[in-house]
Amino acid sequence: MSRVTGLLKDIARVIAIFIGGAIGLVILLFVYLDLTKTPDADVQLGRVDRDTTFYIGKSENDHEGSGRISLLATGLLDKSDASVLIEYTKPPATAADCKLSAGPVDRIYGSDFYDNRAKVTYRHGAVKHGHLRLRFVFAYPPEEWGKHPTK
Numbered sequence: 001m002s003r004v005t006g007l008l009k010d011i012a013r014v015i016a017i018f019i020g021g022a023i024g025l026v027i028l029l030f031v032y033l034d035l036t037k038t039p040d041a042d043v044q045l046g047r048v049d050r051d052t053t054f055y056i057g058k059s060e061n062d063h064e065g066s067g068r069i070s071l072l073a074t075g076l077l078d079k080s081d082a083s084v085l086i087e088y089t090k091p092p093a094t095a096a097d098c099k100l101s102a103g104p105v106d107r108i109y110g111s112d113f114y115d116n117r118a119k120v121t122y123r124h125g126a127v128k129h130g131h132l133r134l135r136f137v138f139a140y141p142p143e144e145w146g147k148h149p150t151k
Helices: 002-036
Strands: 042-045 052-057 068-077 083-088 093-099 103-112 117-123 130-137
Antiparallel strands (some): 042 130, 083 117
């Protein structure tokens, strides 16, 4: 009888170790997915007086195979030599270089784009003051963006 009890205890330990390992793997998977996710494609720049680089990726809502990326830039800048550079990540290549005007900014930019992830760099040039919001979609501009001049 004590042999059976010992065997059952050993089986219980193995099961506990297996469950603990499985839970640990699930936790690691969640941490990995959280650390590797790309930011939202709606970015309010905290500072417009310095260059800023970030990555964006397609979401489940983006149209598959559209082969397009669109940017709606809105805000206010004190100088006109700022720009937003949209690049492919692998291999590195420029998809669009969107020049921003001084004063009120409210413009749609677009480019062909055939990747699931983009590197975006806001280049401030001589801009010292203002605010800027950048919204991206991996498709043609949605209707809710309204009638904006396109580049």
